[in-house]
Amino acid sequence: MNRKSRKQIAQALAAGMAWTGITSTLRARRRRRGDFRVFILDYHEVERGPIEPEGVVSQTRFRSHVRFLKKHFDIVSLAEAVDRLGANAPLDRDSLVLTLDDGYIGNYEHAFGVLRDEAVPATVFVATAFVDGQPLWTDLTRRAVARARSMELPESLSAELEELAPGWKLGADPVETLKHRAPDVRNETVARLLESTGRPDDVARAMSWQQITEMAAAGIEIGAHTVNHPILPTLSAEQQLEEIDASRSRITEMTGIVPTVFAYPNGDYDENSINACRQLGFAAACTTRRGFNTPGCDRFRLNRIGIGADSNHLLAARLTGIFDQQQRERMSEMGLVRSQTAHA
Ligand SMILES: [Zn+2]
Numbered sequence: 001m002n003r004k005s006r007k008q009i010a011q012a013l014a015a016g017m018a019w020t021g022i023t024s025t026l027r028a029r030r031r032r033r034g035d036f037r038v039f040i041l042d043y044h045e046v047e048r049g050p051i052e053p054e055g056v057v058s059q060t061r062f063r064s065h066v067r068f069l070k071k072h073f074d075i076v077s078l079a080e081a082v083d084r085l086g087a088n089a090p091l092d093r094d095s096l097v098l099t100l101d102d103g104y105i106g107n108y109e110h111a112f113g114v115l116r117d118e119a120v121p122a123t124v125f126v127a128t129a130f131v132d133g134q135p136l137w138t139d140l141t142r143r144a145v146a147r148a149r150s151m152e153l154p155e156s157l158s159a160e161l162e163e164l165a166p167g168w169k170l171g172a173d174p175v176e177t178l179k180h181r182a183p184d185v186r187n188e189t190v191a192r193l194l195e196s197t198g199r200p201d202d203v204a205r206a207m208s209w210q211q212i213t214e215m216a217a218a219g220i221e222i223g224a225h226t227v228n229h230p231i232l233p234t235l236s237a238e239q240q241l242e243e244i245d246a247s248r249s250r251i252t253e254m255t256g257i258v259p260t261v262f263a264y265p266n267g268d269y270d271e272n273s274i275n276a277c278r279q280l281g282f283a284a285a286c287t288t289r290r291g292f293n294t295p296g297c298d299r300f301r302l303n304r305i306g307i308g309a310d311s312n313h314l315l316a317a318r319l320t321g322i323f324d325q326q327q328r329e330r331m332s333e334m335g336l337v338r339s340q341t342a343h344a
Helices: 003-019 020-033 061-070 078-085 105-118 137-151 157-165 176-178 181-198 207-219 235-255 271-279 312-316 324-332
Strands: 038-043 045-047 057-058 095-102 122-124 221-224 261-263 282-288 302-306
Touching: 003 095, 003 207, 020 122, 020 312, 038 078, 038 105, 038 122, 045 061, 045 105, 057 061, 061 312, 078 095, 078 221, 078 261, 078 282, 095 105, 095 137, 122 207, 122 261, 137 176, 137 181, 137 282, 157 181, 157 207, 181 324, 207 221, 207 235, 271 282
Parallel strands: 038 095, 038 302, 045 057, 095 122, 122 221, 221 261, 261 282, 282 302
Antiparallel strands: none
């Protein structure tokens, strides 16, 4: 089953749950039990719409999400949520955090206005080289591959690329394959591809430092997200520390803010990534493992729930936990579903 039809089934299931009142009943019951949680939602780009490619949410949808969430949850910054998780006391209500990853221009042009109008905080994780004008390698690769597919490139190129990065195929998801390669292999493969396709002219744009500073002044929390958005476990411990530290310094240099929270690019991390964040004095770090958080959880392995072009019903269903990684793992142990890793 492909991603699109899985999504359609999830939307239909969520609509059914909302129509029968199951979603709100589950939420109310959980709260009556005193089972309160910290939910961290993970958005990326917010665009004018109405077209919403993968990873993009239209401004209209974002506004509708925020209004819905505001009605049912206490929306706080990540720093505030981490304080609540670490207070050594049971939570007395649900908290919800809106995070936006990478630093796309739409965070300023389309999301910021909604956040301001609705008076809710959010946390933006910034990959600093992206803001400094370098395209995100994931975005660049996806667009170069889309071009390559439409250009009928010589077969020899495909073979050559496969030799550079074994397992790499133009037909498969290129980013998925490349992200686990060493950065130099990845860079060489992408560079060779770009030589043939030319540089895509539609790469995603980032916010400027001035826009980030303006958002921060209005109460938006700025978090670090490395310099080059590498897949951290492909780097040495020393290189990881450098990527994380340099991203924080650059944010401080350009905005005067010292970020206290971090998000692992692509959600990938290992012990070295966690140690680096601890050593640098971050208060918390986010993964993309789908789930909620409760007191006693590991602050450097915070779960998040990836949000795309979801209906409000699906958003509400996601917050019941039925799509959580833990739930999937339990079901796959019981042989009910095939195991699958979350990814955002
Ligand atoms: Zn990212």
